Amino acid sequence: MTDSLGVAVVGLGWMGQVHARAWARLAQHYPELGLRARLVAAVDPVSALGPLADAYGFATFAGDWRDVVARDDVDVVSVTGPNHVHRDVGVAVARAGKHLWIEKPAGRNAAETAQIAAAVRAAGVRSAAGFNYRNAPAVSLARELVAAGRLGRVEHVEVRFLADYAAHPEGALSWRFENALAGSGVLGDLVCHATDLARYVAGEIAELVCDEGRFIASRPAPAAAGSHFARGAGPQGPVENEDYVGALLRFASGARGTLTASRVAVGEQCAYEIVVHGDRGALAWDFRRMGELRTCLDQDYQDASFTTRYVGRDAGELARFQPAPAIAMGYDDLKVIEAHRLASAIAGISDDGATIEDALVAARTVEAMSTSIAERRWVAL
Numbered sequence: 001m002t003d004s005l006g007v008a009v010v011g012l013g014w015m016g017q018v019h020a021r022a023w024a025r026l027a028q029h030y031p032e033l034g035l036r037a038r039l040v041a042a043v044d045p046v047s048a049l050g051p052l053a054d055a056y057g058f059a060t061f062a063g064d065w066r067d068v069v070a071r072d073d074v075d076v077v078s079v080t081g082p083n084h085v086h087r088d089v090g091v092a093v094a095r096a097g098k099h100l101w102i103e104k105p106a107g108r109n110a111a112e113t114a115q116i117a118a119a120v121r122a123a124g125v126r127s128a129a130g131f132n133y134r135n136a137p138a139v140s141l142a143r144e145l146v147a148a149g150r151l152g153r154v155e156h157v158e159v160r161f162l163a164d165y166a167a168h169p170e171g172a173l174s175w176r177f178e179n180a181l182a183g184s185g186v187l188g189d190l191v192c193h194a195t196d197l198a199r200y201v202a203g204e205i206a207e208l209v210c211d212e213g214r215f216i217a218s219r220p221a222p223a224a225a226g227s228h229f230a231r232g233a234g235p236q237g238p239v240e241n242e243d244y245v246g247a248l249l250r251f252a253s254g255a256r257g258t259l260t261a262s263r264v265a266v267g268e269q270c271a272y273e274i275v276v277h278g279d280r281g282a283l284a285w286d287f288r289r290m291g292e293l294r295t296c297l298d299q300d301y302q303d304a305s306f307t308t309r310y311v312g313r314d315a316g317e318l319a320r321f322q323p324a325p326a327i328a329m330g331y332d333d334l335k336v337i338e339a340h341r342l343a344s345a346i347a348g349i350s351d352d353g354a355t356i357e358d359a360l361v362a363a364r365t366v367e368a369m370s371t372s373i374a375e376r377r378w379v380a381l
Contacts, residue, residue: 026340094127159260
């Protein structure tokens, strides 16, 4: 094992910057790994981001990913650009023999995601997928409690992923609202996270039925390059994909579930929640209170109540970031854990992070939801 890992980041928007910070912090939180990330190159077609790449410590800045992925000094590539570039970059990275960290959704659809997964398998490289919410220490504890049978037989699961980033009718018509660029709307953006969290905590989903809602039919064109959080100022254009999705789930275990996701949920901002009820107990987690796990355990069948547990150093990776319970971790910390799990796989130490295979399961689940919406029926996975 070498003592450095040459890193390239393709796409230097918000998520690319999160990846850059995660790679830079890898050795700080996991010094025993003996592997330090070298920020070799940042790639973005927006040339004005060059000074930002320099501020993050990248050795070079390029406008075309093709100039970077095959470099001899690059060992691993983070793919964090818009959805429509993921397949081409992901496949090229694997074929160049580089390890891959790709954001969700890996492809615009299941077919593109399958192509990336096939390239990763053929090349024998390691991969990571951006399902960061499963890395929260409270989620790790929730998964352990379910697996250990502390809730008894799981009966039903609720997952809610609600955001307000598209709630303003004057929000700019960014790439996220165009199917040729995004592939889908809230399905690819939030629902893939929700399905991964549900199966990570409660087990595989076997069958589903789904509905969608489209509430803002058109949006103004952006005034300049910007994210989907920006206001538009140009002429109106059509929104091509869904704002809301609701689904009923049947798990392989026999449990039932509900899933709700929206990008236009006024008042929610970032409500990512999972609730699991068993025949002997229950638990609940909300990303907005990331360090808390609400549990109802070891009580009677009736008149039982929840208590709030501040997860401690024995839960997940908390001890790597904070010295005691109730000292909060943040979103970026979950990405450091993701980087570590990929780096550990590259080093041959462990292989327990989310991979392109998990992204493929999510993509096929989203595809099943699209089929259910179009054909108005239950769909088996």
